[in-house]
Amino acid sequence: MKIDGEVTTGxxxxxxxxxxxxxxxxxxxxxxxxxxxxxLNVIVGDDHLDEINRIKDECENLIKPDEGFGAVKYIKAKLNDKVDGAIVFPAKTTHEENYLEFIAEDKLRDKLNIVDDDVVTLEF
Incomplete structure (x- = not known):
């Protein structure tokens, strides 16, 4: 799946x-x-929610937490065809369904000069 989304501050x-x-x-x-x-928080269109929720529900990559923390599902992903990382699906979150959270080794806003409202592509 490859989708575009808008960067926002978390x-x-x-x-x-x-x-x-x-x-x-x-x-x-x-x-x-x-x-x-x-x-890196990315807001995606509601038209992708069914597929994203299916992927999240079927995802078997799970980090079980220490006491007091929530589990996290994750799926490998790529940002802008350049940066390898993962999309994380925390069990405990306050974000709306259309927020995707991308993790990588580097601070992506600095590395790629990304600011709020920039459009990025996520592939997973």
Whole structure:
């Protein structure tokens, strides 16, 4: 699946969660990188929600949390045909369904000079 979406500022909560050792160890083991402590938030059109929800429901890649934290499903993805990473689906989230959270090794806003309202492409 390849979709376009618009970059938006998140709530800043991912930095805390992505700095937890049990998450970083699992991402390193399963994706080959320790993610930058933050996500690139991308809003996608509602016309993609059925397919995204199907992918999320069928996803078997799961990080089981330590006590007090939520599980995270993830699927490998690529941003703008350049950056390997993953889309994460936290069990506990305050985002709307049409928000996708992309993780990668680098701070993508700096590396790719991305700002809010830029359109990016996600492939997964």
């Amino acid at each position: 709530l800043g909560k991912a930095a805390y969660f992505l700095s937890q050792e049990f998450y970083t160890k699992e991402f390193q083991k399963n994706l080959g990188f320790v993610p930058y402590p933050g996500t």
